[in-house]
Structures are given as structure tokens and as C-alpha cells.
Amino acid sequence: MGILEKIKEIEEEMARTQKNKATEYHLGLLKAKLARYRAELLEPTSKSGGAGTGFEVQKSGDARICLIGFPSVGKSTLLSKLTKTESAVASYEYTTLTAIPGVLEYEGVRMQLLDLPGIIEGASQGRGRGRQVVAVAKTSDLILMVLDATKSHEQRRLLEVELDAVGIRLNKRKPDIVYKKKTGGGITINATVKLTKIDEKAIRTVLAGYKIHNADVMIREDVTIDEFIDVLIGTRKYIPCLYVYNKIDAISLERLDELAREDHTIVISCELGLNLDRLVSKIWDEAGLVRVYTKKRGEHPDLTDPVCLRHGSTIEDVCDGIHRSLAANFKYALVWGKSARFNAQKVGAAHQVRDQDVVSIFTK
Structure with missing residues (x-):
């Protein structure tokens, strides 16, 4: 029996099984x-990938953003509008057959924008080019799910199901679980909170299913059995997602207002160029990036070429972003901006920076 048949058999058994305590x-x-x-x-x-498939696109810029959606929702048009890249556009489906990269520039930051081929239902099982598409999507820092505003909410649900099936968790963070295998001593389970969605027997059942008989498990939040399995597998990707509803020029104002109020959502029209500036700003917010400007002693800060880092980065990360050898000789830094209690605050390497901080590094 092949893997697809095994998956189908398990899904059918789960559908038949009533959900209760027993x-x-x-x-x-x-x-x-x-x-x-x-x-x-x-x-x-x-x-080894096929030559010329376009799916082995080298990661470049300060972040990678992937456009995902069903065919003919406007991904190629959006790429052309936001970047200087021309992606094939036509009124029929499956125009894009490979990954098309472009560069989105925002206040000195360069982000790689990838137009991926349209996903079809069953992509998580390898149908169409689903396997290649989701493999690239897993390397992204942000997913733009492009949706057709004239169609039902079912399109979004189907895409979320396909991405969830391949281990991509949208707008979620990794569960606070520490799991460590060991060579002996059996299973040790500890929890710092009251568990209401899973118990010790369920945890041991899942571990036995993976033939794990010796491990330490520490659970620090009230998790579900699915979240525990995610941590156990260890290959899940937790990626922010921005839902982009295109073709708003073809829907009613009531429908437009309803979509615009949803979380992590923005409404646009590629055809008329509506709300694209707001989309770029929203991409920056959702990507979780920070810009840090450097300043040499006695000079004005350089506001043209920021060091781009992830949210939560420290002065040590700033040093690495400037030059890898800088952190080894680091002495202290002076900081101006949102993360500083006062201008020119003297800080150490562990100080967390915030967007548009100005930093002056001093070495030994």
C-alpha cells in the first residue's frame, strides 16, 4: 500500500470514529x-531539481515573501505592480508555470517577492506542482495569500487546509514545549500549567506511535494534541500570512467592508491600482522586520542604508549584520530611538533594538 492510500485510509477511519472520551x-x-x-x-x-524549473530560486534581499493562491487571482499582475519584474499575465488559468522573483523596495529595505504557480486542490499530496510550491513557501518570511474577492470564503479555507497539511502554520507561534530524547529512563512529563486539552496518557500514546520510549517533555502552555505532534515532528514552519483580497472593484461596499475588517487582511484592486501603497506598508508590518541605522562617531547617521533585522534582534545581531568580526571586538554601543530610555543610552550586546533605532558601535 502506497503512502497516499495509507493517508486516505487513516482520514476515512478518523471520519468514521466518533469523538468522545473513549x-x-x-x-x-x-x-x-x-x-x-x-x-x-x-x-x-x-x-537534484530539474534544470530550468525556476523553483530553486536563490534567497536574496532582507526578506522573502511568497505569493500563494489559486490560478487567475491576480498574483502575476500584483508582482508586476509592486516590482519592476514582468510576470506573464493572461485571462486564462495557469499562466505562471514557474517561480518568478522580483524585488520590492521599501525605505531602503529590499524584499524578494516570489510569484509562485497557482495551487490546485490536492497540492499537499503532490498534485500539479504543489510539492515544489509548498517547498518554496516554507522558506518564506511572509506569505501573501492572494484571493479573489468575488468568490466565496471557501477558497481561503481550501488554501489553509493545503498549507496546514504540509506543515505550514499561518499566523501562529511555536507551542511552548521542550522535548528532548534520551537513551534511557523512560518517559518523563512535566507541565507548568494545568492541561485541559491533553493529558499524560494521550502524550504517551503519541510518543508510542513514533516509537519513542525515552524522553523528557516539559509543557509550558495549555496545548492541544495537534500542537504536541507539531513539536514532536519538528519540521513545522510558523509563518505570518497576509490575506490579500483582489478585484474589490467588482464587489459591493457591504462585502468590501466585511473583508476589510478581518484580521491580517487587506483589500486591493490590481486592475485599478487601489490600496497598493497601503499593501506595501502592511507587508512591512506583517513581515516583522526592523531597520537599524548606523552612526559613526562625530558624524550624522546614515539613513540611506539600514541594517535590516528580525523583530527581537539585539545589538549583537546588529554587529553581525555590519560585519561578522565586529561582535568579537564589541565593547559597548550608544542607542538613539524607541528602544532607548534616553538619547545616546549606553547599552550592551544583549540590548534589543526597535525599528528605526540609530546605533553607534564602539570596539575594544
Whole structure:
């Protein structure tokens, strides 16, 4: 029996099984098996890719942003509008057959924008070019899910299902679970909070499903069995997602207002160029990046070429962003901006920077 048949068999058994206290451990075991088979299905059999497929796009710029959506929702037009890259645009489906990169510039920051081929239902099982698309999507810092505002909410649900099936968790953070295998001593489970969605028996059932008999598990939040399996597998990607509803010029004002009020959502019209400036600003906010400007002693700060870092980065990360050898000789830094309690605050390497801070580095 192939992997696809095994996956289908487990999904059918889960659908038949009633959810109650007596079956929760059996369902937990089925979920663990399903997650393992799906991971095997999408694991590439060979590291070598076909020449000229365009899916092996080298990561460049300060962040990678992937455009994902069903065919003919306007991804190619959006890429052309936001960057200087011309991606094939036509009124029929499957115009884009490969990954088309472009560069989105925002206040001195360069972000790589990738137009990926349209996803079809069943992409998580390898249909169409789904396997290549999701492999590239897993390397992104932000996913732009481009949707057709004239169509039902079902399009968004189907895409979320496909991405969830391949281990991409949208707008979620990694569960606070520490899991460590060991050579002996059995299973040790500790929790710092009251667990209401999972118990020790369910945890042991899942571990047994993965043939793990010796491990330390520390749970620091009230997690579900699915979240525990995610941490156990260890290959899940937690990626922010911005839902971009295109073609708003073809819907009613009531529908437009309804979409615009949803979380992590923006409404646009590529055809008329509506709200594209706001989209770029929203991309910056959702990507979780910070710009840090450097200042030499006795000179004005350089506001043209920022060091671009992830939210939560420290002065040490700033040093690495300037030059890898700088951190080894670091003495202290002076900081101006939102992260400083006062101008020219003297800080150490562990000080967290914020967007548009100005930093002056002093070495030994």
C-alpha cells in the first residue's frame, strides 16, 4: 500500500470514529500516523531539481515573501505592480508555470517577492506542482495569500487546509514545549500549567506511535494534541500570512467592508491600482522586520542604508549584520530611538533594538 492510500485510509477511519472520551487516545494515535505519512509524502526523494524549473530560486534581499493562491487571482499582475519584474499575465488559468522573483523596495529595505504557480486542490499530496510550491513557501518570511474577492470564503479555507497539511502554520507561534530524547529512563512529563486539552496518557500514546520510549517533555502552555505532534515532528514552519483580497472593484461596499475588517487582511484592486501603497506598508508590518541605522562617531547617521533585522534582534545581531568580526571586538554601543530610555543610552550586546533605532558601535 502506497503512502497516499495509507493517508486516505487513516482520514476515512478518523471520519468514521466518533469523538468522545473513549476514543480520544485512538484518534491521537491516528493523528500522529497521519502527520508522519504526510511528512514522508512531501520529503523530496532527490536533492537534484530539474534544470530550468525556476523553483530553486536563490534567497536574496532582507526578506522573502511568497505569493500563494489559486490560478487567475491576480498574483502575476500584483508582482508586476509592486516590482519592476514582468510576470506573464493572461485571462486564462495557469499562466505562471514557474517561480518568478522580483524585488520590492521599501525605505531602503529590499524584499524578494516570489510569484509562485497557482495551487490546485490536492497540492499537499503532490498534485500539479504543489510539492515544489509548498517547498518554496516554507522558506518564506511572509506569505501573501492572494484571493479573489468575488468568490466565496471557501477558497481561503481550501488554501489553509493545503498549507496546514504540509506543515505550514499561518499566523501562529511555536507551542511552548521542550522535548528532548534520551537513551534511557523512560518517559518523563512535566507541565507548568494545568492541561485541559491533553493529558499524560494521550502524550504517551503519541510518543508510542513514533516509537519513542525515552524522553523528557516539559509543557509550558495549555496545548492541544495537534500542537504536541507539531513539536514532536519538528519540521513545522510558523509563518505570518497576509490575506490579500483582489478585484474589490467588482464587489459591493457591504462585502468590501466585511473583508476589510478581518484580521491580517487587506483589500486591493490590481486592475485599478487601489490600496497598493497601503499593501506595501502592511507587508512591512506583517513581515516583522526592523531597520537599524548606523552612526559613526562625530558624524550624522546614515539613513540611506539600514541594517535590516528580525523583530527581537539585539545589538549583537546588529554587529553581525555590519560585519561578522565586529561582535568579537564589541565593547559597548550608544542607542538613539524607541528602544532607548534616553538619547545616546549606553547599552550592551544583549540590548534589543526597535525599528528605526540609530546605533553607534564602539570596539575594544
